[in-house]
Amino acid sequence: MCRGVPATWNGGMQPTPMRHATEHISGPVVTVRGLTKSYGGRVVVDNLDLHVGAGEIVGLIGANGAGKTTTVECLQGLRTPDSGVIRVLGLDPVKQADRLRLQVGSQLQSSGLPDRLRVTEAVDLFAGAHAQDRDRLLEQFGLGRLRRSPFAGLSGGERQRLFLVLALLNRPRLVILDELTQGLDPAARREVWSAVAQLRDEGTTVMLVTHELDEAEALCERVVAMRQGRVLDQGTPAELVARHAPGVTVRFGLPGAGGSAIRGELDRLPGVHRVSQERDQVAIEGAREAIAHVGAWLVASGHPVPVDLRVDIPDLESALLTLLDQSTDLPETRKVAS
Ligand SMILES: Nc1ncnc2c1ncn2[C@@H]1O[C@H](COP(=O)(O)OP(=O)(O)OP(=O)(O)O)[C@@H](O)[C@H]1O
Incomplete structure (x- = not known):
């Protein structure tokens, strides 16, 4: 205001x-x-x-x-x-x-x-x-x-x-x-x-x-x-x-790639915290370094680079939302001491 x-x-x-x-x-x-x-x-x-x-x-x-x-x-x-x-x-x-x-x-x-x-x-x-x-x-x-x-x-x-x-x-x-x-x-x-x-x-x-x-x-x-x-x-x-929104998510579709073998390989890459797969769609959550390692893995795997490859990197808005969310336990607004 x-x-x-x-x-x-x-x-x-x-x-x-x-x-x-x-x-x-x-x-x-x-x-x-x-x-x-x-x-x-x-x-x-x-x-x-x-x-x-x-x-x-x-x-x-x-x-x-x-x-x-x-x-x-x-x-x-x-x-x-x-x-x-x-x-x-x-x-x-x-x-x-x-x-x-x-x-x-x-x-x-x-x-x-x-x-x-x-x-x-x-x-x-x-x-x-x-x-x-x-x-x-x-x-x-x-x-x-x-x-x-x-x-x-x-x-x-x-x-x-x-x-x-x-x-x-x-x-x-x-x-x-x-x-x-x-x-x-x-x-x-x-x-x-x-x-x-x-x-x-x-x-x-x-x-x-x-x-x-x-x-x-x-x-x-x-x-x-x-x-x-x-x-x-x-x-x-x-x-x-x-500090407040450190994670990234890499997403792509890999037709015909289903199965736990790929999940296991991705899971072992540095910086990767979690890999989920639904049909051909793969989502990898992790630290920023995971972006480079997943990219390198994709290239080395011999698959064509997926056309729908996407990286979601948090911005200041995500950081502020987390920060505000974490701070909801702040004591209520103070009243002036009488
Ligand atoms: N003149 C005023 N009299 C009474 N309350 C006021 C007055 N000016 C501001 N406030 C209250 O003080 C609080 C802080 O207001 P302030 O405008 O400084 O916040 P802000 O962070 O700039 O908010 P916003 O992002 O909504 O613009 C608010 O709850 C507002 O309603």
Whole structure:
């Protein structure tokens, strides 16, 4: 869930700092220790620790209501934590909000702009002294021909792209993107992905809140999986897959190959855990190395390589599902101690 107005965009009210690429960032961009936030006595972020280094793209993923948006809202100073310490670029997001506003760009899903505000007017309103080339940015996000369109006339995806333009306009050092590509068509989604990859190449730190796990897998160097306000696990997408969904399945049909001899041979291959066979259809479950050994066995066996040969490799979604499933024994959401 995303709420709020684009309060952390640099609205052009104050001078924008020099280009972030030329600034020296020492230390972490985000440090969170023991963050706790509750609503109406219900703890929704529970003693959370988080660390984001300069130039990283970190994804917050997890179940609905896990506290991801609340966490990034606290980082932006839009929510005041009950307890814990937050430093963003070394600053306190609540007490030093003015200094931080110049350096953090946000794209929030449900942000709004006045209906009659035209695209160029919105860009002018938010542009600081050192803003990027506005026309180039609008073209890059496919909004060039909509320069004169009022906000109310934009489609959901176009609004989303405009918010992204506004978030990037002033070359922020940290960009927070919540549900980045929701509502975008597949081509626009890829364009936005490449824009984020470009940000990374330029050294911008990015925090991404997303349910799109292919997006997290494509863009994030590290993902933090959350449930009930707590971090369940974190690591590179590949590490989470290896830890929580390590198995693969190789399937193929081998006409006329029935019988236990083949099963026995496959069973003995390194990495194979289980072989099942139904008529001509063979399914082999095992570790990743089993893929190579089964392939080698197939070639060496002299059978033609089966046309229906298929390998199912788990992805981040499988890993997260397992992780969420395993964590159902977490204690119920905490109530604030009275
Ligand atoms: N202003 C609020 N008042 C009361 N409860 C709130 C408020 N904002 C969020 N919550 C609740 O806090 C919990 C965490 O919400 P949050 O939006 O941070 O989770 P999320 O992980 O971003 O969820 P989603 O993936 O569904 O967007 C939810 O149960 C939500 O209903």
